[in-house]
Amino acid sequence: MRLAINYNRALQLFTVIGLLIISSCSSNEKKDTQTGADTALLVTVSQPSADTKQGLTVSGQVEAAQSANISTRVMGYITRINVKVGDRVSKGQLLATISNDDILAKRAQADAMIAEANAGFKNAQKDYDRFTALYQQQSASAKELDNITLQYSSAKARLEAAKQQRNEVNAMLSYTNLTAPFAGTVTQKMMDAGSMANPGMPLLTIEQSGSYQVSASVPESEISLIHEGASAIITIDAIHKVINGKVAQIGQSSQNTGGQYMIKIHIPDTEKKGLFAGMYANVNIPLAQTIKTNISDQVMVPVSAIEYKDQLTGLYTIGSNQTALLRWVRLGRTQGNQVEVLSGLAANEQFIVSAEGRLYNGVAVKIK
CATH class of the missing domain: 2.40.420.20 (conserved putative lor/sdh protein from methanococcus maripaludis s2 fold)
Structure with missing residues (x-):
């Protein structure tokens, strides 16, 4: 009897403990849920x-309206470079010189050939004048006059060939003095004095001062919506500037640009302050029709x-x-x-x- 009573009391005690554990877990879960919601x-x-969208937005870069890579047509060591990056140059200013000792020697040879050809020509001219007078006096035959005339023509041709050879040497000599094709600023210097210059390899890059444009690429699906003279809004984040420009040029081929068509947007000269070539720009071109994009x-x-x-x-x-x-x-x-x-x-x-x-x-x- 006593054993049964003890068993019932133990059962009641375990039941109460279980209910307390369940209640505690439920309370913790609610607390954790509330805490998670508060800290989210x-x-x-x-x-x-x-x-x-009602406009076309493309990205591009600011560039000079005109730029040139300065190179030479002859091979030789660079003897002197008179400018550095950032220098302003005027049209025709001497920028660099290439060694030209071999060309000067060729010019001396050409001068000597001219002197020799000129002497022969003068002698042939005297013979021609003499035999012409003798032929008119019937003291020389027609065959003799023809021979002298041929010698005279050959001497004249040799003199002309020697002069043209000197002109060629002078042209080659001019390629050793590199001058600025227009007024601008030196933006790149690829070589220094003492380096070997090769034909077609740029030594310097010059960009025209005071005139800028934006070069941007447009996908083939949207190039037909743009026309020359269209207004464009240029945003340059680097200097926090918004410029109103116009489309000045539209590329007609994308063969070498990966399917993108290059366009040029002219920047007015009044807006050039603070601009530098190479700055990134966003260009928005308002369009008459909307561009539909499939979601x-x-x-x-x-x-x-x-x-x-x-x-x-x-x-x-x-x-x-x-x-x-x-x-x-x-x-x-x-x-x-x-x-x-x-x-x-x-x-x-x-x-x-x-x-x-x-x-x-x-x-x-x-x-x-």
Whole structure:
């Protein structure tokens, strides 16, 4: 009897302890859930944009309207370079000289040949004048006059050949003195004095001062929408400047540019202050008709949403458990502040644009 009573009391005691444990676990779960909700990062989400747009945005670089690579047509050692990068030069200014001792020797030979040919020509001319007078006096035969005339013509031709040879040597000599083809600024210096100059290899690069343009590439699907003279809005982030320009030139072939057509946008001279060749620019060209992009073909996201790690690129999405999930993606071309996602993100997927705190894999997030 007493054993049964003790058994019932023990059973009641274990039942009470079990209920207390279950209640404690439930309370902890609610507390953890409440704490997780309170510490979640507030994030702003968006979906890829692929709707119609009323303008074409392309990227390009500022460049001088006219530039030239200075090279020589003869081989020789560079004896002197009179300019450095950043120097302003005037048209016809001497920039560099190439060793020309061998060409000077050839010119001396050409001068000697001219002197010899000139002496022979003068002698032949005297014989020709003498036999012409004798023939008129019937003191010389026609055959003798023909022979003298042939000698005279040959001597004259040899003199002319010697003179042309000297002209050729003088032309070669002029290639050893490199001058500026126009007024501008030296932007590159590829060689120094003492280096061997070869025909066609640039020594210097000169860009014309005071006139700039933007060179940009346009896809083949949109080149037909642009025409010369069209207005363009140029944004240069480096100097925080917006310039109104016009399309000055449209390339007619993309054979050597990977399917992209090059266009040139003229920058007015009044807007050149602060500009330097090589600055990156974003160009927006307003169009009369909208550009339609298929949402299944093109997925565009803000550049600011992209995460870079070593050679990888990704962006944060929201997982099923309301946590941030870093998704690696492959990017395509950039249009203004938007970049194309080629793979890794569906067109109807949400991604995190910004967060009120540091994002990392697995952190709890809450959509604003």
